[in-house]
């Protein structure tokens with residue numbers, strides 16, 4: 230199902246013409262209204278009228294999360310405060326949060342792109358959507374909510390947490406679609422199992438999962454356990470929230486970027502240079518239509534690549550692959566770049582392993598150590614020690630082969646690793662560097 234046939238299937242040429250017009254308008258707008266951008270553009274020696282083609286994008290300066298922090302709370306807003314109808318903020322792990330604002334039109338844009346997202350997942354009028362993304366300052370809950378209402382689904386604004394109640398509502402209200410983080414979906418499965426409820430027997434047919442990176446192996450796991458299609462979506466609050474990109478249920482292979490609203494590029498995170506199409510690097514977005522807090526070349530720190538091939542669903546929007554990791558929480562262990570997702574892939578391919586793990590990085594005698602706590606299923610754990618040791622050794626060998634460094638695997642009983650109600654914490658880095 231395509232929500233907005235006209236835009237989502239625009240021929241490339243027409244799309245690029247639209248993008249250029251919007252880009253020119255954007256640069257003019259921020260130059261006139263945001264002192265931060267006027268200064269940055271002056272420093273880069275670029276004037277708005279010099280933007281003549283989409284290639285000129287590379288002449289524009291980047292925006293980083295630090296820039297948002299430095300201009301806390303409203304320094305990057307491009308409209309007077311009375312035009313801002315909503316304010317969200319992303320939880321700051323250190324210090325102040327990052328603040329974003331929306332005009333009435335921004336809220337409509339957001340609902341539109343989330344409507345596209347849900348339709349692409351096969352959710353429509355008549356569906357009952359249990360929205361278990363967190364409501365509040367976090368953009369997930371309300372972002373999904375407005376889009377789902379726009380398509381005419383019945384939305385249950387249950388928010389995250391309270392898993393037993395989630396299961397009860399799911400049974401009693403006839404939920405047909407759920408939206409939450411993928412790790413929370415696994416958490417819900419366990420709770421249902423404890424209650425003796427088979428999710429497969431419920432009418433839920435699709436899950437729209439995002440807000441944290443996850444692998445295709447984890448997708449398979451969720452699909453089997455829930456008996457649903459598991460769809461990946463992408464977004465971040467600085468750019469708008471959820472809805473920046475979404476998978477179609479037909480292909481489930483890469484997320485279509487809403488290119489009429491977001492201009493995408495992939496750069497080398499070290500040099501900042503644009504990379505050729507299809508290469509792996511950091512994904513960067515320019516918001517083409519956002520009014521309250523438009524951003525030029527926002528560095529997401531997410532590592533992925535673009536897929537050029539046309540999609541079977543008929544959309545012309547380019548796709549991005551699943552996020553493989555972040556350029557800033559990428560672990561460097563003994564000089565080797567390690568993405569937690571690489572480790573996750575290995576674990577998910579191993580029989581007897583549950584999708585719950587914790588990566589612990591430490592330093593002993595000036596040498597980095599990598600330890601991974603992994604849960605195994607009940608029957609495996611009650612087996613003889615020798616079998617467990619064999620399993621540990623075999624995982625250690627696979628990790629060594631894939632990422633080139635040794636890890637200590639420690640198999641633990643089911644449900645010993647702390648569960649998340651939102652984004653899962655998978656890495657503990659104890660090193661003081």
Ligand SMILES: [Zn+2]
Nearest residue numbers: 477480540542
């Ligand atoms: Zn598609």
